[in-house]
Amino acid sequence: MALVLNEEQQMLKESAQGFLAEFAPVAELRKQRDAGSQTGYGDKLWAQMANMGWAAILVPEAYGGLEFGHVGMGQIVEQSGRTLTASPLFATAVLGVTAINLAGNEEQKTALLGAIAGGEITTALAVDEKIHHAPSRISMTAVKQNGGYVLNGAKRFVADGSTADKLIVAARTAGEAGDTKGISLFVVDRGAVGVEVERTEMADTRNYANITFSNVEVAETALLGEEGKGFKALSGTLDAGNVYLAAEMLGICQESFDRTLQYLKERKQFGVLIGSFQALQHRAADWWSQVELCKSVVLKALQAMDEGDVKAPALASVAKAKLCQVTELSTNEAVQMHAGIGMTDEYEIGFFMKRARPAQIMFGDNSYHTDRFALLSRY
Amino acid sequence: MSDLQAFRQETRDWLEQNCPASMRLPTAGDDSCWGGRNFKFASEDQKLWMERMAAKGWTAPDWPTEYGGGGLDKGQHKVLKEELASINARSPLDSFGIWMIGPALLKFGSEALKQQHLPPIVRGEIRWCQGYSEPGAGSDLAGLQSKGEDMGDHFIANGQKVWTSYGDKADWMFCLLRTDTEAKKQMGISLVLFDMETPGVTPKPIKLISGSSPFCETFLDDVRVEKDQVVGEVNHGWTIAKYLLTHEREMIGGMGAAVVGGESLSQHASQVMGLEQGRMNNPILRAEVATWEMDAACFGLTAERVTDEVKSGQGVGATSAMLKYYGTELNKRRFETLLKINGSDGIVWDGEASNGGWLPRTWLRTKGNSIEGGTSEVQLNVIAKNILGLG
Numbered sequence: 001m002a003l004v005l006n007e008e009q010q011m012l013k014e015s016a017q018g019f020l021a022e023f024a025p026v027a028e029l030r031k032q033r034d035a036g037s038q039t040g041y042g043d044k045l046w047a048q049m050a051n052m053g054w055a056a057i058l059v060p061e062a063y064g065g066l067e068f069g070h071v072g073m074g075q076i077v078e079q080s081g082r083t084l085t086a087s088p089l090f091a092t093a094v095l096g097v098t099a100i101n102l103a104g105n106e107e108q109k110t111a112l113l114g115a116i117a118g119g120e121i122t123t124a125l126a127v128d129e130k131i132h133h134a135p136s137r138i139s140m141t142a143v144k145q146n147g148g149y150v151l152n153g154a155k156r157f158v159a160d161g162s163t164a165d166k167l168i169v170a171a172r173t174a175g176e177a178g179d180t181k182g183i184s185l186f187v188v189d190r191g192a193v194g195v196e197v198e199r200t201e202m203a204d205t206r207n208y209a210n211i212t213f214s215n216v217e218v219a220e221t222a223l224l225g226e227e228g229k230g231f232k233a234l235s236g237t238l239d240a241g242n243v244y245l246a247a248e249m250l251g252i253c254q255e256s257f258d259r260t261l262q263y264l265k266e267r268k269q270f271g272v273l274i275g276s277f278q279a280l281q282h283r284a285a286d287w288w289s290q291v292e293l294c295k296s297v298v299l300k301a302l303q304a305m306d307e308g309d310v311k312a313p314a315l316a317s318v319a320k321a322k323l324c325q326v327t328e329l330s331t332n333e334a335v336q337m338h339a340g341i342g343m344t345d346e347y348e349i350g351f352f353m354k355r356a357r358p359a360q361i362m363f364g365d366n367s368y369h370t371d372r373f374a375l376l377s378r379y
Numbered sequence: 380m381s382d383l384q385a386f387r388q389e390t391r392d393w394l395e396q397n398c399p400a401s402m403r404l405p406t407a408g409d410d411s412c413w414g415g416r417n418f419k420f421a422s423e424d425q426k427l428w429m430e431r432m433a434a435k436g437w438t439a440p441d442w443p444t445e446y447g448g449g450g451l452d453k454g455q456h457k458v459l460k461e462e463l464a465s466i467n468a469r470s471p472l473d474s475f476g477i478w479m480i481g482p483a484l485l486k487f488g489s490e491a492l493k494q495q496h497l498p499p500i501v502r503g504e505i506r507w508c509q510g511y512s513e514p515g516a517g518s519d520l521a522g523l524q525s526k527g528e529d530m531g532d533h534f535i536a537n538g539q540k541v542w543t544s545y546g547d548k549a550d551w552m553f554c555l556l557r558t559d560t561e562a563k564k565q566m567g568i569s570l571v572l573f574d575m576e577t578p579g580v581t582p583k584p585i586k587l588i589s590g591s592s593p594f595c596e597t598f599l600d601d602v603r604v605e606k607d608q609v610v611g612e613v614n615h616g617w618t619i620a621k622y623l624l625t626h627e628r629e630m631i632g633g634m635g636a637a638v639v640g641g642e643s644l645s646q647h648a649s650q651v652m653g654l655e656q657g658r659m660n661n662p663i664l665r666a667e668v669a670t671w672e673m674d675a676a677c678f679g680l681t682a683e684r685v686t687d688e689v690k691s692g693q694g695v696g697a698t699s700a701m702l703k704y705y706g707t708e709l710n711k712r713r714f715e716t717l718l719k720i721n722g723s724d725g726i727v728w729d730g731e732a733s734n735g736g737w738l739p740r741t742w743l744r745t746k747g748n749s750i751e752g753g754t755s756e757v758q759l760n761v762i763a764k765n766i767l768g769l770g
Contacts, residue, residue, distance in 0.1 A: 002687040002690070002691065003680065003683050003684035003687045003688075004684070004687050004688055004691050004693060261767055261769075264769060265768070265769070273770070275769040275770070276769070276770055278760075278763075280769075281759065281760070281763035281764075281767075281769050282756065282759040282760075282763065284763060284767055284769065285704075285758075285759040285760075285762035285763045285766075285767065286704075286759065288701075288762060288766065288767060289701045289704060289705050289762065292681055292698070292701060293674070293677040293678060293680075293681050293705070294677070295681075295684070296677060296680035296681040296683070296684040297676070297677045297680055299680075299684065300680050318673045318676055318677065321670075321673055322673060322674070322677050367666075370666055370669045370670060370673070371666075371669075373669055373672070373673055374645070374658070374659070374665055374666075374668070374669040375657060375658070377645055377669075377672070378649075378657070379645045379646075379648065379649045379654065379657075379658070379659045379665065379668070379669075
């Protein structure tokens with residue numbers, strides 16, 4: 001497939017750009033933060049997104065979705081990186097849909113995917129238990145009892161964990177931390193007895209939670225997929241998550257770059273525009289080149305998921321690792337080239353750095369994905 | 380079966396019949412086929428392979444058949460490349476004629492020049508070299524001073540060229556001369572062609588830090604250049620020179636993701652360093668190798684995307700500077716990593732075991748990648764000015 005957008009994907013990209021710039025610009029993030037918002041986004045935003053069909057883009061037509069594909073969804077998420085828009089789009093319409101679609105049975109897909117597509121429910125994916133991403137090192141337990149399961153353990157860094165209606169939880173039904181066998185996925189109501197949710201405030205003022213499960217009883221129907229064989233679906237969901245985080249970071253890189261380039265053409269020192277200094281020109285040119293590489297690898301990783309390419313997992317790691325590097329570069333260069341004003345809260349450029357680091361860390365940073373890429377390449 | 384599938388099958392069958400087995404083995408890097416009047420083929424197979432491919436026009440697959448080319452469209456050309464790659468076929472002919480002056484003639488040359496020069500390039504009969512840089516005109520190429528004095532039906536050229544690739548082995552030179560000394564520096568330059576056997580042309584090899592001499596300095600003393608050998612218009616050669624520089628950048632930049640001896644960097648590294656529990660020994664080098672391979676993958680995808688964008692009419696067409704900059708830096712990094720992987724073996728300069736010091740010599744040669752065809756710093760200037768609009 002050619003590495004370009006088709007007409008429909010291009011149109012979706014442009015309409016997302018227009019919508020987000022109007023209804024969820026960076027100023028909205030400041031407003032939500034200053035108001036101490038629990039969700040990180042305005043009341044109506046998610047309803048508007050769902051009305052436009054964004055929650056349904058990855059849902060198969062058979063379950064009431066649009067089945068528009070990852071390349072299309074990637075364009076929206078990329079644009080949301082430019083505007084730093086928080087919403088349930090990632091945790092629900094990407095992670096929730098992908099996990100349920102990969103692991104769920106007919107009944108679960110019909111019930112849950114339809115409700116997600118319609119914007120009726122939101123989800124959150126609870127995986128990590130330690131400060132570093134390690135999906136095989138899950139130690140939270142699920143013990144079979146009375147025809148159902150009892151869950152015990154603690155999760156952290158759960159995106160949308162304090163607001164989602166349904167939690168998709170990875171727990172161990174067999175084996176021990178480090179085994180990929182024995183991991184099972186469960187769908188748990190956030191309000192279930194024994195679920196304790198603590199909202200954590202992070203640098204990007206988005207909604208994350210640490211969640212404790214104490215003797216949480218769920219029915220057998222809460223099991224998503226086969227018992228003990230959840231790792232494959234979990235991996236696929238994490239791959240998708242990483243590609244979309246890369247897409248969002250691509251938006252962050254481009255917006256940081258564009259704003260900085262504009263600043264280089266406005267700011268004067270020593271009587272001239274600072275963009276006339278070769279020291280800054282060369283750094284800007286190198287930075288631009290790096291962002292060009294990012295555009296290519298993100299598009300390829302999205303296409304690979306649409307095509308079911310066997311290289312999709314490796315490409316997900318390449319995309320995440322590369323975007324982690326270049327997002328770090330982009331947000332750092334943006335502040336440095338803006339200099340003093342870049343350090344102020346009043347100016348928006350610093351917000352990109354504060355969103356960038358959580359996006360880098362979630363589901364594995366550069367070092368995690370460099371290691372994973374090497375392992376997938378057998379070295 | 381689609382036309383393209385049929386073409387693939389025909390190509391595959393033809394290659395199976397016609398590509399000699401020895402031409403499917405990895406090269407040692409220094410046994411390329413360059414053709415030309417004085418070329419000594421390394422083997423009978425090498426000669427046969429070049430001639431067979433040339434007879435089909437596949438040494439220049441996308442050139443028009445009327446000039447001896449293969450006449451393939453983009454789809455067919457891609458299929459041919461894939462089929463050649465799938466049998467590890469060596470390049471039948473490496474040629475500055477095919478890569479550089481040929482495309483310039485196709486775009487800017489008169490019908491007579493095309494008829495005269497293109498078919499011998501395709502057949503590998505004439506080897507070309509480039510006369511661009513001068514001792515005083517490197518990054519500032521338009522500052523060149525070699526003169527062509529107008530004598531009516533011909534010019535008399537005087538001056539000195541430098542970094543003439545294989546100038547001592549080439550048959551013809553495409554050369555930039557100042558033909559109007561009054562005009563602004565970019566405006567008085569002409570692109571001319573002449574035979575290296577013309578009296579007054581003296582190439583002298585330059586020994587490099589790698590010990591080899593792929594470049595020459597070429598002295599021009601009262602060299603007669605016919606007026607019908609001017610490409611495009613007299614005094615308007617700079618446009619063509621820039622077009623050729625773009626081509627050169629793409630060619631040099633394209634080296635970034637190459638595989639050496641049929642092995643990827645990580646395969647080579649794993650073999651030399653060994654694996655322990657699935658991971659390469661030495662975690663620092665392993666990370667360096669993985670980072671390089673990921674960057675190379677991103678670079679390859681970017682070259683692909685740029686091509687696809689141009690095809691679909693979305694291209695900005697100004698990305699060759701970026702590809703040249705990044706591709707050459709990537710190639711230099713690859714060789715620095717290879718050197719580390721091979722430890723004290725990697726710096727052995729001579730002898731059979733080291734294949735004549737192939738690694739350290741090639742490593743040193745790569746240092747020129749980010750200098751030739753415009754330094755990395757010049758590429759960054761081009762990006763900053765032409766793409767980013769920074770004055």
